[in-house]
Amino acid sequence: MSCVVTFTxxxxxxxxxxxxxxxxxxxxxxxxxxxxxxELGSMxxxxxxxxxxxxxxxxxxxxxxxxxxxxxxxTMAVDSKAGDxxxxxxxxxxxxxxxx
Amino acid sequence: MSCVVTFTxxxxxxxxxxxxxxxxxxxxxxxxxxxxxxELGSMxxxxxxxxxxxxxxxxxxxxxxxxxxxxxxxTMAVDSKAGDxxxxxxxxxxxxxxxx
Amino acid sequence: MSCVVTFTxxxxxxxxxxxxxxxxxxxxxxxxxxxxxxELGSMxxxxxxxxxxxxxxxxxxxxxxxxxxxxxxxTMAVDSKAGDxxxxxxxxxxxxxxxx
Amino acid sequence: MSCVVTFTxxxxxxxxxxxxxxxxxxxxxxxxxxxxxxELGSMxxxxxxxxxxxxxxxxxxxxxxxxxxxxxxxTMAVDSKAGDxxxxxxxxxxxxxxxx
Numbered sequence: 001m002s003c004v005v006t007f008t009x010x011x012x013x014x015x016x017x018x019x020x021x022x023x024x025x026x027x028x029x030x031x032x033x034x035x036x037x038x039e040l041g042s043m044x045x046x047x048x049x050x051x052x053x054x055x056x057x058x059x060x061x062x063x064x065x066x067x068x069x070x071x072x073x074x075t076m077a078v079d080s081k082a083g084d085x086x087x088x089x090x091x092x093x094x095x096x097x098x099x100x
Numbered sequence: 101m102s103c104v105v106t107f108t109x110x111x112x113x114x115x116x117x118x119x120x121x122x123x124x125x126x127x128x129x130x131x132x133x134x135x136x137x138x139e140l141g142s143m144x145x146x147x148x149x150x151x152x153x154x155x156x157x158x159x160x161x162x163x164x165x166x167x168x169x170x171x172x173x174x175t176m177a178v179d180s181k182a183g184d185x186x187x188x189x190x191x192x193x194x195x196x197x198x199x200x
Numbered sequence: 201m202s203c204v205v206t207f208t209x210x211x212x213x214x215x216x217x218x219x220x221x222x223x224x225x226x227x228x229x230x231x232x233x234x235x236x237x238x239e240l241g242s243m244x245x246x247x248x249x250x251x252x253x254x255x256x257x258x259x260x261x262x263x264x265x266x267x268x269x270x271x272x273x274x275t276m277a278v279d280s281k282a283g284d285x286x287x288x289x290x291x292x293x294x295x296x297x298x299x300x
Numbered sequence: 301m302s303c304v305v306t307f308t309x310x311x312x313x314x315x316x317x318x319x320x321x322x323x324x325x326x327x328x329x330x331x332x333x334x335x336x337x338x339e340l341g342s343m344x345x346x347x348x349x350x351x352x353x354x355x356x357x358x359x360x361x362x363x364x365x366x367x368x369x370x371x372x373x374x375t376m377a378v379d380s381k382a383g384d385x386x387x388x389x390x391x392x393x394x395x396x397x398x399x400x
Contacts, residue, residue, distance in 0.1 A: 001166070006306075006343035008377070010212075012179070012220075020212075021391075025398035032399065039341065042391040043306035043377055046343050051162060055155060062151060062180060066101070071181040075275065075377065077308070077343055079112070080162060081171040091321075091342040098325035099332065106206075106243035108277070112310075112320075120312075121291075125298035132299065141239065142291040143206035143246050143277055175375065177208070177243055177275065191221075191242040198225035199232065201366070212379070251362060255355060262351060262380060266301070271381040279312070280362060281371040 002085040003051050007076045008044040009061055011069035023069070027061040034060075037088055044075075048088040051080060102185040103151050107176045108144040109161055111169035123169070127161040134160075137188055144175075148188040151180060202285040203251050207231075207276045208244040209261055211269035223269070227261040234260075237288055244275075248288040251280060302385040303351050307331075307376045308344040309361055311369035323369070327361040334360075337388055344375075348388040351380060 009027050010020045028045060031038050034057045036049045047054050058076065065072045081087065109127050110120045128145060131138050134157045136149045147154055158176065165172045181187065209227050210220045228245060231238050234257045236249045247254050258276065265272045281287065309327050310320045328345060331338050334357045336349045347354055358376065365372045381387065 004342055006341070012210075013181075019394060021394040021398060025395045028395055029399055040392055040395060041306070041339065041341055041346055042304055042388045043344075043346050043379065046341055048342075051159065055159065059151065059155065062178070066180055066182075071179070073177070073179055075175070075177040077173070077175040077375065078162070079171070079173055079343065080166055081113075082166075088342045092340055094319060094321040095325045095328055095340060098321060099329055104242055106241070110312075119294060121294040121298060125295045128295055129299055139241065140292055140295060141206070141241055141246055142204055142288045143244075143279065146241055146243050148242075175277065179243065188242045192240055194219060194221040195225045195228055195240060198221060199229055213381075251359065255359065259351065259355065262378070266380055266382075271379070273377070273379055275375070275377040277373070277375045278362070279371070279373055280366055281313075282366075 001050060002048060002081055002083065002087050003054055004046065004048045004079045004088050004091065005054050005076055006044045006046045007058055007074070009065060009072065009074040011065060011071065012073050013071035014069040023065060026064055030060050030064060031057055039088065046088060048085060101150060102148060102181055102183065102187050103154055104146065104148045104179045104188050104191065105154050105176055106144045106146045107158055107174070109165060109172065109174040111165060111171065112173050113171035114169040123165060126164055130160050130164060131157055139188065146188060148185055201250060202248060202281055202283065202287050203254055204246065204248045204279045204288050204291065205254050205276055206244045206246045207258055207274070209265060209272065209274040211265060211271065212273050213271035214269045223265060226264055230260045230264060231257055239288065246288060248285060301350060302348060302381055302383065302387050303354055304346065304348050304379045304388050304391065305354050305376055306344045306346045307358055307374070309365060309372065309374040311365060311371065312373050313371035314369045323365060326364055330360050330364060331357055339388065346388060348385055
């Protein structure tokens with residue numbers, strides 16, 4: 001099984017002001033430390049792995065942000081498919097090959 | 101802590117054709133049996149509970165659908181806030197009170 | 201053509217504090233005044249109509265909120281299908297009929 | 301104003317089978333031809349521009365896919381902010397600078 005997941009998290013209530021970058025960086029550090037393949041984008045981070053692996057990482061991101069912020073918003077989309085991994089890269093390649 | 105979550109799930113590959121309703125009903129039966137407060141809508145189902153309770157229900161929905169479909173897509177948005185529950189109802193009421 | 205759309209909008213930067221309800225109510229008033237069928241939920245509002253009708257309403261909500269807030273976040277999911285309208289209700293009914 | 305938008309589109313009903321890549325490639329070609337800065341990812345494409353520019357491109361993607369598919373699903377998230385563009389790149393850089 002391969003799950004490719006795009007994940008976004010940010011605080012809705014917090015003590016500090018300004019950029020969300022420190023909060024997002026905290027979550028990304030957790031993702032990076034997990035060892036899962038990931039790709040940071042400007043609207044979310046994509047990961048690939050088993051369902052449980054990814055959900056454990058997302059829970060750790062949630063808990064870490066909620067420890068410092070009274071209210072947190074997060075969204076995810078999951079593409080879960082039978083078969084081999086490596087889809088995070090192959091999905092992009094298969095589209096790029098078709099472009100003029 | 102109260103998590104209000106909107107959740108959508110449907111197959112991207114399947115043996116049958118036509119309406120998604122049987123697949124969505126299978127997921128909704130799992131949500132209903134969980135005992136969590138929920139509201140079925142035309143674009144997703146909203147639930148409220150602890151983070152772990154909700155994620156266990158969503159995993160059960162995912163696993164049940166993947167057992168019958170080679171590829172599944174799901175999305176969710178989570179509003180996680182310190183304090184009491186009952187927000188699934190209060191959030192709607194607080195907006196309706198402000199409408200003319 | 202029938203588009204069923206779930207739509208969520210809230211400020212990421214604003215002058216006031218506390219509840220998002222006044223900001224959400226402003227958007228909902230615009231949706232209500234549009235005359236489109238809609239359903240307010242705790243994680244978003246569902247509308248049904250032609251693609252252009254709905255996108256005009258969403259743009260009005262965006263512009264109104266951005267007039268008072270330096271940064272706005274919005275999400276939507278669109279289910280666009282050939283054929284008759286009335287799907288906002290039928291989609292829910294067809295699932296409920298299958299529940300035990 | 302700068303809008304950074306992540307956008308996903310795929311068919312729910314179609315004549316062909318198998319990979320979504322040809323359908324996604326059709327949408328990506330429209331995005332590419334628009335001249336807007338974009339980044340193709342495995343779960344969606346991010347664009348940056350004015351609100352109206354981006355929504356015109358998304359409508360063109362929707363209309364092109366619906367011309368060949370009876371039912372289409374699309375999601376987007378919009379981060380709309382006062383001030384200069386270039387945020388699609390800066391948002392990622394500001395997080396990467398904070399990582400160990």
